[in-house]
Amino acid sequence: MISVTVQIDREAAEPLRTQIASAYAGAIRDGRLSTGTVLPSVRALSGRLGVSPVTVAAAYRDLCATGLATALPRSGVRVTGVPVTPASERRGFELNRIEPDLRRHPVAECARLIGEVAQDPAAGGYAEYRGERALREAIAAFDRTLGIDVDPASSLLITSGAQQALSLLGRVWPVGTVVAVEDPCYPGARLAFAGAGATLVPLAVGEDGPDAEALKVLAEPGRVAAFYCCPTHANPTGRSWSEAARRRVLAAAQQGGAWLIEDDYLGDLEAPGQALPRLAALTGEYPGARVVRVRTFSKTLLPALRLAGVSAEPALIARLLALKVADDLGCSALLQRALAAFLSEGGYQRHLERVRPGYVAVRQCLSDAVARLAPAITFAGPFGGFCLLGRLAPGIDTTRFLGECARLGVQLTPGADYWADGLTGSDCFRMGFGALTPDEVATVVGLLERAVVQAVTPAAARSLL
Amino acid sequence: MISVTVQIDREAAEPLRTQIASAYAGAIRDGRLSTGTVLPSVRALSGRLGVSPVTVAAAYRDLCATGLATALPRSGVRVTGVPVTPASERRGFELNRIEPDLRRHPVAECARLIGEVAQDPAAGGYAEYRGERALREAIAAFDRTLGIDVDPASSLLITSGAQQALSLLGRVWPVGTVVAVEDPCYPGARLAFAGAGATLVPLAVGEDGPDAEALKVLAEPGRVAAFYCCPTHANPTGRSWSEAARRRVLAAAQQGGAWLIEDDYLGDLEAPGQALPRLAALTGEYPGARVVRVRTFSKTLLPALRLAGVSAEPALIARLLALKVADDLGCSALLQRALAAFLSEGGYQRHLERVRPGYVAVRQCLSDAVARLAPAITFAGPFGGFCLLGRLAPGIDTTRFLGECARLGVQLTPGADYWADGLTGSDCFRMGFGALTPDEVATVVGLLERAVVQAVTPAAARSLL
Known part of the structure; x- marks a missing residue:
């Protein structure tokens, strides 16, 4: 078994359990720990790191919740490997959906409970x-x-x-x-x-x-x-x-x-x-x-x-x-x-506590990143939940903009879908961002920028771009 | 590890895989193999019995499908133990439901696939x-x-x-x-x-x-x-x-x-x-x-x-x-x-092949056992599927009979529920038998007999009992 060096920092704001879980997650993601490897027992690791077994057990639960490892009854925690379809390999961004970031949600843990x-x-x-x-x-x-x-x-x-x-x-x-x-x-x-x-x-x-x-x-x-x-x-x-x-x-x-x-x-x-x-x-x-x-x-x-x-x-x-x-x-x-x-x-409470900071970070990152799209696209804050509404400046054709986005791999929803008259919001689009990571936010905003350039009329271009 | 003696009979009608699976199922059911025990590897058992590894693997799949054992990736087949709520310990017989015999259906195997x-x-x-x-x-x-x-x-x-x-x-x-x-x-x-x-x-x-x-x-x-x-x-x-x-x-x-x-x-x-x-x-x-x-x-x-x-x-x-x-x-x-x-x-096909004989046996057993209820209760054959309709002789009050059955722990459905006019079939009851084993059939028929005795009018008793 390969040993993973866990740097414990008792002064850090990050809880010990998260530090331990992150160390293992990092080792799995970059391939130092391969699929099938059995992690040290709770007792062994707690002894080695000088932290309580309760903290190690909690760290292992967090790790399992990421899907990178699985706890098997009576046979310890085993590396499952990096999820097979990370979003970065997906063909595009399905931002026409309001969906959580499944990479951070405990599908493997729920499956284990089903078992x-x-x-x-x-x-x-x-x-x-x-x-x-x-x-x-x-x-x-x-x-x-x-x-x-x-x-x-x-x-x-x-x-x-x-x-x-x-x-x-x-x-x-x-x-x-x-x-x-x-x-x-x-x-x-x-x-x-x-x-x-x-x-x-x-x-x-x-x-x-x-x-x-x-x-x-x-x-x-x-x-x-x-x-x-x-x-x-x-x-x-x-x-x-x-x-x-x-x-x-x-x-x-x-x-x-x-x-x-x-x-x-x-x-x-x-x-x-x-x-x-x-x-x-x-x-x-x-x-x-x-x-x-x-x-x-x-x-x-x-x-x-x-x-x-x-x-x-x-x-x-x-x-x-x-x-x-x-x-x-x-x-x-x-x-x-x-x-x-x-x-x-208590798994649901723990899961919520674990994922909340990530969603806050994505929203903040999105709020910062989309600022550079103004005045062509404006977004009304505060950003919350998993979706937001963008408004296109006059001179940008909504249908053409959405079509360009789709061509670039970003699926969005026409804003008019949300109003009863089917007309209000026709200069808007809805963007679901629950499944984005901060890295992906930057990519998506860059793609929206490219789509604007294609969808703007020559007259509007002079004032907007 | 406790060794289980498997008697292989190459002349028997029962396929080798079933013989092997049955031997292990028996050992688990009567406690010779306890929960958590790891079964011999496919290679080891195939060598010991002189049968092909394909046959042993098939036997293990069948065994896992019963829920008595579970195949874990890379760690072999492990005894899960006898299901925790065998019907014999249930409070009664819910024959008002059309349900398969879950003890013979592969819930653990499906859960493993979900994992x-x-x-x-x-x-x-x-x-x-x-x-x-x-x-x-x-x-x-x-x-x-x-x-x-x-x-x-x-x-x-x-x-x-x-x-x-x-x-x-x-x-x-x-x-x-x-x-x-x-x-x-x-x-x-x-x-x-x-x-x-x-x-x-x-x-x-x-x-x-x-x-x-x-x-x-x-x-x-x-x-x-x-x-x-x-x-x-x-x-x-x-x-x-x-x-x-x-x-x-x-x-x-x-x-x-x-x-x-x-x-x-x-x-x-x-x-x-x-x-x-x-x-x-x-x-x-x-x-x-x-x-x-x-x-x-x-x-x-x-x-x-x-x-x-x-x-x-x-x-x-x-x-x-x-x-x-x-x-x-x-x-x-x-x-x-x-x-x-x-x-x-191919798991579904194998599952169907595995459970069909058992259902045929239960139907046959039921057909034989209920014959002794005549003339108080008659059943129109041929018995098929998971349910049948029983008809009470004149002089047996349906409501009272169903109430007596319920008191004895046998839930049945009033026959009139099935006819559009809500009247036809009022001397009938429906019995779902998909979840019964042959042993339980005998018990249930005995309970129906006792309910008839309680529900029959004195006049009818002379001709019926």
């Missing part, structure tokens, strides 16, 4: 329709840390991603029911509600939540049955509403009686100190205001789990459950049990 | 909405062995179980469309079509498929848009239509223009020599007849995969795909890639 739960053959069977009890309890426990009280027995349903929760919600109300959606809006939500026969009313959302006119509509008794919104890192802007804006919306809904459908698809990635209270956490202060909360693990953990949760009062959950049973007889027991174990063993 | 595909971080991301290409190709290749030609690019959609396929199909036609369903019928199908707003027409199905009146309805041009049926091992009877009956239905549909929705949820468990041709395989002989085929891995492999496939002409698949995207953005990439690997490496 463990599969030791019980019952894990291969059908799950309880409303979701495995252990998973519902683990989610409720997590949500209590956010100040959200959910009864896992009656008020929570596990769905196949947030999209299924929206699709089921669309069908809860009779055909023709008036459902308000934020504008701009995640198109999948419009699709779910309109597809179920709702009459959609777009409510304009500005820099800090719904505008005055939108609030008036919400406050009008009986005007809309429900309002779909995403107060934290909305799609497409990445912006979050202030707490004051959240309270304004709750007060309006309390008055008008609309259900608030809160899509909290990214909130877990916010550091606890910085996270704003969810609508579902404030609802107690607005008696009569009703919130349906949709939370998912697709962006914060892994899309392939296809696991999300919808929580609301029991009567609504019961109706969603009936629709869910007719739709697909419940989610995978294997995946649910693995996620339940990950949550209850 | 392997997870080495590529992209497996944690979103899958192609219509299903992973590798899985579609593997299913198409399998279906070609059944004489069914499916273009994996345009004519196949992966769904979350057969139920999702039915739910999507329900929504393909406008609200109010007339959809025929077989009668008796799987209630989940009625739920899917009625829930989507179809007007249901029950078509009576007898011992050999739809009756003459039903065929007349099917043959009437434009009378029904689609006919949901399950020609192979229908639920609740377990019966299959003859080839002649299949052809009668195809001819009627050809004349009337109805789509045939063929639910083939169990067909793969039929031995190739005994399987009747699917409607989808015969359709070429009936120009204009259109078949939508729904196939699933829930019963034949593992419910927890939540993976099924629906195949039809491209235009219909395109409509189903649009609904599927709005519903849940596709199935889990992790599960799909693992299943694709299982199929393309």
Whole structure:
């Protein structure tokens, strides 16, 4: 076995566990440790480095979570090797998707948990329709840390991603029911509600939540049955509403009686100190205001789990459950049990803590890098979540710009897709950046710059470039 | 390491691989080999027994598929131990479910494959909405062995179980469309079509498929848009239509223009020599007849995969795909890639060959054992698939009988649930037996006998008992 030199710096801001994990990650990435190598036992390494076995074990867990190594029951930690398709070798940048950076998310660790739960053959069977009890309890426990009280027995349903929760919600109300959606809006939500026969009313959302006119509509008794919104890192802007804006919306809904459908698809990635209270956490202060909360693990953990949760009062959950049973007889027991174990063993919390700094760094790096695209492209800050909206200066043709980007290997989404009228935002594009590393940010911004040059009209070129 | 004596009998009907696998399975089950023990290497055991390494490797695969052992990359095959919740320790018999015997299905092997595909971080991301290409190709290749030609690019959609396929199909036609369903019928199908707003027409199905009146309805041009049926091992009877009956239905549909929705949820468990041709395989002989085929891995492999496939002409698949995207953005990439690997490496074929004899044995055993319940309870043969319908003699109260069974730990389903009028079959019950072993069959039949004694009226008792 090759020995890896781990430089321990007890004065560094970086925790010891991270120092140890990084040393091994580096050795694996640059080939000093080859695939199949078994790492020293926790006991041996802790003795050699003079740190506690708990710290070494935590470092190994972090290492395994990167996918570079795998912990095997009773046979130690083994080098898996560098993931086979690093993004740098991908053909392009699929920034038309909102996806986490899978290279930093624990797919191998989740797969290992699936292997463990599969030791019980019952894990291969059908799950309880409303979701495995252990998973519902683990989610409720997590949500209590956010100040959200959910009864896992009656008020929570596990769905196949947030999209299924929206699709089921669309069908809860009779055909023709008036459902308000934020504008701009995640198109999948419009699709779910309109597809179920709702009459959609777009409510304009500005820099800090719904505008005055939108609030008036919400406050009008009986005007809309429900309002779909995403107060934290909305799609497409990445912006979050202030707490004051959240309270304004709750007060309006309390008055008008609309259900608030809160899509909290990214909130877990916010550091606890910085996270704003969810609508579902404030609802107690607005008696009569009703919130349906949709939370998912697709962006914060892994899309392939296809696991999300919808929580609301029991009567609504019961109706969603009936629709869910007719739709697909419940989610995978294997995946649910693995996620339940990950949550209850603290793996999810650790994962979030581990990935948060990286996402903050990418956002900062992006914010700095795109500044040089002005005035041809401007971006409204603050950058948050996994996506942002860019606006092209007059004289740059959006279709041509998007086409040039695609030709250069950067897939973006036309901004008009997000507005109900299909016209507003036609000088904009949405860029998903969750899967980018800082290095890749620089590459992408360079490519956008090249695309601008191709898409600008000669007249505009004089003022812009 | 404890050595296991394997008696090789080259004259026996049982293949050598099965003899070897059985010897180890026996040693694990009765505790001679304890959890964690590493089995001899393929090379060592093949030398010791004088059989080819290929045979030993196959035996080890079979053993791993039972869940009693696990193959770990580069560290051999290790005893996992007896599954932690054998049915004998379960609180009861959930015969109200149609579920395979999970103790004989390869949940651990599938979990291992998930671990392997997870080495590529992209497996944690979103899958192609219509299903992973590798899985579609593997299913198409399998279906070609059944004489069914499916273009994996345009004519196949992966769904979350057969139920999702039915739910999507329900929504393909406008609200109010007339959809025929077989009668008796799987209630989940009625739920899917009625829930989507179809007007249901029950078509009576007898011992050999739809009756003459039903065929007349099917043959009437434009009378029904689609006919949901399950020609192979229908639920609740377990019966299959003859080839002649299949052809009668195809001819009627050809004349009337109805789509045939063929639910083939169990067909793969039929031995190739005994399987009747699917409607989808015969359709070429009936120009204009259109078949939508729904196939699933829930019963034949593992419910927890939540993976099924629906195949039809491209235009219909395109409509189903649009609904599927709005519903849940596709199935889990992790599960799909693992299943694709299982199929393309031949694991699924081997699994089917391995479990078929056991299911045949249970059916035979059940057929013998229930004979002693007559005349109080009669069962119409031939026993097939995973369920059967029992009829109670006059003088036995169905509700009381089902209640007594439940009290004794045997869950059954009321027969009336399967008929459209909710009345026919009220003297019947459905029994799912896929998860029973021969030992358990004897126990269950004994419990049914005890329930009859409690549920019989005094007058009837004189003639029945």
